[in-house]
Amino acid sequence: MTHLTRSYFVKLDEQDQLAHFRNRFQLADDLIYLNGNSLGPLPKAVPRRIEQLINQEWGQDLIRSWNKHQWIDKPTTIGDKIARLIGAGPDEVLVTDTTSVNIFKLAAGAIAMRPERRKIVTELGNFATDLYLLQGLESLLGEAVEVCAVPRDEVISHIDDRTALVLLTHVHFKSGAMWNMTDITQLTHQHGALMLWDLSHSTGAMVVELNQCNVDLAVGCTYKYLNGGPGSPAFMYVSKCHQNQFKQPLTGWIGHARPFDFDDQYQPAAGIKQGLCGTPAVVANAALEVSVDLLLEADLLQVRKKSVAMGNLFIDLIQQHGNWFNISSPVNGQVRGSQVSIIHPAGYAIMQALIARNIIGDFRAPDHLRFGFAPLYLRYVDLWDTVEALADIMAHHIWDCDQFKQHQAVT
Amino acid sequence: MTHLTRSYFVKLDEQDQLAHFRNRFQLADDLIYLNGNSLGPLPKAVPRRIEQLINQEWGQDLIRSWNKHQWIDKPTTIGDKIARLIGAGPDEVLVTDTTSVNIFKLAAGAIAMRPERRKIVTELGNFATDLYLLQGLESLLGEAVEVCAVPRDEVISHIDDRTALVLLTHVHFKSGAMWNMTDITQLTHQHGALMLWDLSHSTGAMVVELNQCNVDLAVGCTYKYLNGGPGSPAFMYVSKCHQNQFKQPLTGWIGHARPFDFDDQYQPAAGIKQGLCGTPAVVANAALEVSVDLLLEADLLQVRKKSVAMGNLFIDLIQQHGNWFNISSPVNGQVRGSQVSIIHPAGYAIMQALIARNIIGDFRAPDHLRFGFAPLYLRYVDLWDTVEALADIMAHHIWDCDQFKQHQAVT
Numbered sequence: 035m036t037h038l039t040r041s042y043f044v045k046l047d048e049q050d051q052l053a054h055f056r057n058r059f060q061l062a063d064d065l066i067y068l069n070g071n072s073l074g075p076l077p078k079a080v081p082r083r084i085e086q087l088i089n090q091e092w093g094q095d096l097i098r099s100w101n102k103h104q105w106i107d108k109p110t111t112i113g114d115k116i117a118r119l120i121g122a123g124p125d126e127v128l129v130t131d132t133t134s135v136n137i138f139k140l141a142a143g144a145i146a147m148r149p150e151r152r153k154i155v156t157e158l159g160n161f162a163t164d165l166y167l168l169q170g171l172e173s174l175l176g177e178a179v180e181v182c183a184v185p186r187d188e189v190i191s192h193i194d195d196r197t198a199l200v201l202l203t204h205v206h207f208k209s210g211a212m213w214n215m216t217d218i219t220q221l222t223h224q225h226g227a228l229m230l231w232d233l234s235h236s237t238g239a240m241v242v243e244l245n246q247c248n249v250d251l252a253v254g255c256t257y258k259y260l261n262g263g264p265g266s267p268a269f270m271y272v273s274k275c276h277q278n279q280f281k282q283p284l285t286g287w288i289g290h291a292r293p294f295d296f297d298d299q300y301q302p303a304a305g306i307k308q309g310l311c312g313t314p315a316v317v318a319n320a321a322l323e324v325s326v327d328l329l330l331e332a333d334l335l336q337v338r339k340k341s342v343a344m345g346n347l348f349i350d351l352i353q354q355h356g357n358w359f360n361i362s363s364p365v366n367g368q369v370r371g372s373q374v375s376i377i378h379p380a381g382y383a384i385m386q387a388l389i390a391r392n393i394i395g396d397f398r399a400p401d402h403l404r405f406g407f408a409p410l411y412l413r414y415v416d417l418w419d420t421v422e423a424l425a426d427i428m429a430h431h432i433w434d435c436d437q438f439k440q441h442q443a444v445t
Numbered sequence: 446m447t448h449l450t451r452s453y454f455v456k457l458d459e460q461d462q463l464a465h466f467r468n469r470f471q472l473a474d475d476l477i478y479l480n481g482n483s484l485g486p487l488p489k490a491v492p493r494r495i496e497q498l499i500n501q502e503w504g505q506d507l508i509r510s511w512n513k514h515q516w517i518d519k520p521t522t523i524g525d526k527i528a529r530l531i532g533a534g535p536d537e538v539l540v541t542d543t544t545s546v547n548i549f550k551l552a553a554g555a556i557a558m559r560p561e562r563r564k565i566v567t568e569l570g571n572f573a574t575d576l577y578l579l580q581g582l583e584s585l586l587g588e589a590v591e592v593c594a595v596p597r598d599e600v601i602s603h604i605d606d607r608t609a610l611v612l613l614t615h616v617h618f619k620s621g622a623m624w625n626m627t628d629i630t631q632l633t634h635q636h637g638a639l640m641l642w643d644l645s646h647s648t649g650a651m652v653v654e655l656n657q658c659n660v661d662l663a664v665g666c667t668y669k670y671l672n673g674g675p676g677s678p679a680f681m682y683v684s685k686c687h688q689n690q691f692k693q694p695l696t697g698w699i700g701h702a703r704p705f706d707f708d709d710q711y712q713p714a715a716g717i718k719q720g721l722c723g724t725p726a727v728v729a730n731a732a733l734e735v736s737v738d739l740l741l742e743a744d745l746l747q748v749r750k751k752s753v754a755m756g757n758l759f760i761d762l763i764q765q766h767g768n769w770f771n772i773s774s775p776v777n778g779q780v781r782g783s784q785v786s787i788i789h790p791a792g793y794a795i796m797q798a799l800i801a802r803n804i805i806g807d808f809r810a811p812d813h814l815r816f817g818f819a820p821l822y823l824r825y826v827d828l829w830d831t832v833e834a835l836a837d838i839m840a841h842h843i844w845d846c847d848q849f850k851q852h853q854a855v856t
Binding site: 060062067069072073075076080081084085088089091092093094096097098099100105131132133134135138142146158159161162163165166167169170171173174175183208255257263264265266267268281282283284285286287288289290293294295296297298299300311312313314315316317318319321389394396398399 | 473
């Protein structure tokens with residue numbers, strides 16, 4: 035490893051073909067934002083769109099906006115746009131509800147498609163909501179479901195001919211480790227099971243090819259690398275090939291074939307729309323559409339290339355500065371998502387000390403410091419400055435004061 | 446009945462103690478908005494709050510806002526405020542998800558609390574999503590649930606000792622007919638069943654006393670009389686007395702006792718928070734809080750008094766103008782919600798002709814014209830002008846032209 039210098043990072047920024055995107059976000063020049071894997075920043079085009087939605091569409095056009103401004107169509111029109119970011123086709127993706135609620139819909143739908151099987155394989159240490167929703171489904175359905183949550187290195191050996199569904203998060207929320215989507219989906223299909231990928235930490239930060247990988251089902255979050263805004267609605271994907279068999283249990287009025295007939299009997303809409311349940315989140319959808327449009331301007335191959343390069347450089351810098359931390363993420367960039375996590379028992383206080391210097395990453399209990407690399411707005415030089423700050427904090431024990439040690443929850 | 450005149454309505458407005466509230470909403474002077482039972486108008490204080498949320502909280506403070514601006518607490522702080530509008534106590538109401546999703550949670554939770562029973566009684570012609578979600582639960586749970594949906598006048602006779610749950614909408618979405626909450630809840634309890642009220646068409650338009658009526662469970666919509674904005678999140682209520690036994694199946698990470706521990710095993714939060722599932726809808730919550738605060742300024746007894754008076758006057762006016770319409774709503778204001786519905790086979794075209802005159806009510810298939818009376822911003826004189834316009838449209842067959850007959854869905 036050559037000894038890295040700050041001027042090298044400055045030069046990388048000068049050559050970066052994605053660098054111009056930073057100006058599309060509301061980010062102070064002196065802010066280093068390494069938390070886009072938790073909450074993406076504000077695209078500059080959002081406030082104007084929201085103002086228009088609030089004042090014109092809600093304020094002036096009122097109820098007429100459901101048709102006039104296509105409020106009713108947004109779950110599918112934005113869904114079709116997200117589809118282009120994850121290798122899905124039209125009418126396969128829907129913007130609706132939360133990732134959590136969508137996991138429930140898809141897992142319940144999958145179990146019903148494999149009535150002779152009851153086993154759902156997932157990973158211990160998976161993002162908590164994925165585990166919890168499966169546990170909720172197990173409690174509700176009793177003997178029809180058996181959740182088999184095993185350590186990461188045992189997942190593959192537990193996928194067998196009794197398996198109905200495999201639910202994995204493509205990029206691990208803590209470590210950033212990435213599953214091989216092609217191989218795991220293929221293995222799952224060899225055993226006759228269905229594959230549900232949680233793309234919360236993938237979408238918008240890399241190329242995802244759901245159709246090419248023959249993925250059955252997927253969910254994902256839109257407020258991380260999609261920059262959709264705090265609590266923006268999630269998406270769900272059901273492969274075209276399953277849409278005739280697939281039935282989800284949250285059969286709300288907007289998922290009906292003819293919602294405004296107000297029939298007494300539910301009849302699912304054709305295609306992906308059957309995944310809808312209640313009234314769409316109109317205001318949040320408006321912000322999300324702007325953010326997705328922005329991401330569609332970028333080349334995801336370039337995005338991924340920069341993301342991997344940034345992760346590699348960050349690890350090099352951390353290692354160059356001594357042995358303060360264990361690296362929790364894969365060192366091989368090809369099997370790592372768009373983040374690097376490092377471990378220290380005083381992780382919380384160290385992150386607080388960094389935040390005090392306007393360098394924002396996040397902390398995941400008990401000991402993970404997470405740094406997300408969103409290639410649309412992160413500068414190479416930010417990596418250098420972050421690790422310099424980190425080294426200073428460690429060398430001078432700056433984290434070891436009461437100011438930084440009081441634990442507060444952050445999402 | 447005295448023959449009514451326009452000047453009488455003008456005088457009523459001059460004496461109206463709620464009249465000053467109209468100026469708190471973004472409503473053009475020449476607009477008559479009778480659709481607040483579908484989508485409430487924009488409170489003038491909302492745009493500024495949203496701008497602050499978008500630019501300052503999301504744009505500047507970013508991820509730190511979850512704590513700094515209490516994003517994480519809003520489901521319960523706004524829930525506690527809504528509680529004051531429906532006669533509930535602190536920690537009994539939660540703002541989360543949609544009415545549809547909340548119906549599923551509460552109905553599933555109720556069935557689990559009556560394991561020896563499987564019958565859920567509801568009303569045919571109830572708002573569609575209430576019926577559909579029960580049907581979804583029935584499909585999912587098989588023999589553990591039997592949905593008994595019967596005509597309105599047979600509901601009472603079907604509540605028996607085999608009944609686990611009764612789900613009724615307090616005010617009917619089409620007719621505006623109101624159930625007697627005290628009596629039905631009491632009858633339900635006499636049979637050992639649980640009572641779930643859908644308050645979508647009640648909340649904010651009248652006094653509701655959940656605790657006084659010993660109601661077990663309730664849900665409701667916030668974008669109608671609460672003016673929370675298009676697609677704003679719904680609320681759910683679980684009586685304190687059931688919170689230790691109650692378990693809902695959508696066990697997402699935000700409903701965990703310690704969400705940021707990321708434990709592998711779900712453990713429900715204490716109190717109403719266990720009803721949370723995914724990440725809260727932060728932007729929508731900001732608008733909703735402003736709207737709820739506005740409503741809390743009003744005296745709900747006064748609101749109800751004006752609403753009943755308006756309904757009575759509207760019916761008088763319709764009848765004074767001849768026999769164009771059948772009145773679908775109860776003529777007795779004491780058993781009517783805050784709307785009057787009238788019936789005509791050409792209802793859709795008639796409503797379109799009214800809308801063309803800037804008088805906005807709505808249409809519910811196949812033949813209901815709905816007029817909602819939101820006492821905070823509706824003027825008495827609006828009633829007069831609406832019925833005058835309606836009479837003109839009918840007398841001159843103005844609705845009977847192609848312009849008004851093409852059916853488009855509106856929510």
